[in-house]
Amino acid sequence: MAEGNNRIVLFAALGANLGIAVAKFVAAGFTGSSAMLTEGFHSVVDSTNQLLLLYGERASNKPADDIHPLGYGRELYFWSFVVAILIFATGAGLSIYEGIIHVLHPSPIEDATVAYVVLGISFVLEGGSWLTAMREFRVTQGEHGWWKAVRRSKDPATFIVLFEDSAAMFGLVVAAVGIFLTHFTGNPVWDGTASIVIGVALAIVAFMLARESKGLLIGERADxxxxxxxxxxxxxxxxxxxxxxxxxxxxxxxxxxxxxxxxxxxxxxxxxxxxxxxxxxxxxxxxxxxxxxxxxxxxxx
Structure with missing residues (x-):
């Protein structure tokens, strides 16, 4: 996949996540929803990740020198590993922590309508970013299955965005279900539970990304x-x-x-x-x- 296409994927994801993060925090302020606040943290982490990957793309293109005779290409792999750690430590950690706090000390959701509107808009934006990443990923997928293509890929930028967007869309659905159940039953514990589920999903994604990035960082053979x-x-x-x-x-x-x-x-x-x-x-x-x-x-x- 060409470097320019990588940047298109990263910029598309960055633009979507920045807008979504603002909307989610505003919605969290209006509703008091733990799941919405968790989703806001999630989008901030995703935005930071795209910035790190963009920096890694740029740094990896520095020419070889006396200290690094084979160039700086693996710098992208390093930042990909950092992204996986951020998703786990910040995204998953904050989500699970916030969820536990709201399960132990539940608070009612004040206006679910605002949350539904923001979640719907966020799903559309995330879906657009996901489709962009999927379209570029399929260029290199060939005849291989989805997971095998990820394992064989030597370019982490696209599959990281693909994983992030997939987790984000899953998180939006879980947040919507948590808010609905809280609003329908009057039990705010559902909202905190949704945050925990989102955090666990992010932890799984982070583990998968860390494993793939580790292999690239250590060094993998060509096709x-x-x-x-x-x-x-x-x-x-x-x-x-x-x-x-x-x-x-x-x-x-x-x-x-x-x-x-x-x-x-x-x-x-x-x-x-x-x-x-x-x-x-x-x-x-x-x-x-x-x-x-x-x-x-x-x-x-």
């Missing part, structure tokens, strides 16, 4: 098809007797480092080996622009 293409590019040369090992690692969503151990036929001259490596590297880069660095260890076959 197996790319690995096989690299192996075949050398193995099909008559001067090559075998390819022992191909190591790939994503240094950024669209940047792959490649190292390979290649066995050459004994009577091949060094100069010819150098030209073969250079030609093969050039053809690989032309076919797969994400390959940024190629290191070959030649061995006598």
């Amino acid at each position: 197996p098809k790319l690995v096989e293409a690299i192996r075949n590019a050398f193995a099909t040369r008559p001067e090559v007797s075998g390819v022992q090992e191909v190591v790939t690692i994503h240094t950024a969503p669209r940047k792959v480092f490649v190292a390979a151990s290649v066995d050459f036929v004994d009577d091949v001259q060094v100069g010819h080996i150098e030209r073969l490596i250079a030609d093969t590297e050039a053809s690989l880069r032309a076919a797969y622009p994400e390959i940024t660095s190629v290191y070959i260890k030649p061995k006598a076959g």
Whole structure:
């Protein structure tokens, strides 16, 4: 997925969440609803997350230097991990805390109509952001299932927004149910319970995002098809007797480092080996622009 499309997804989510956060806090002030206040915190956290991901996108594009010879691509993965921690510590933590307080010390909802209107508008805005993220995610999904595509993705920006928006829409439905039950039964405990449910859902999302971001931060290999293409590019040369090992690692969503151990036929001259490596590297880069660095260890076959 192109970087520009990533930014479209992030800006769409940021704009929606900022507007929604203001509306939810206003509604919480009018109604005294715990679920609405929780949803306001949720939107603030989501807005902060989009800002961090935008910063990570920008920072990851800094050119390589002496200190970071492979570039700064993994900075995006670092900020993605920070986002997961924020969702857990701030979003889930505040939601569960606020819910428990309102269950222990319930207070009635004063005007449910305002809450319903804000929740409805928020659902439409979140839905628009979710559709934008889903449309961009499907570009890279291919024939894989939704969850498998997330596991294979090396670009956290889009699937984080997708997870966040899905959790947000679930939270809006839960908040609406909690407010309705509180208003219908006259028991404000339902409102606090809705906050706890929202918090638990956010904690689950945070755990899933943290696990995916951790794998990217540690370092994941490239797509197996790319690995096989690299192996075949050398193995099909008559001067090559075998390819022992191909190591790939994503240094950024669209940047792959490649190292390979290649066995050459004994009577091949060094100069010819150098030209073969250079030609093969050039053809690989032309076919797969994400390959940024190629290191070959030649061995006598």
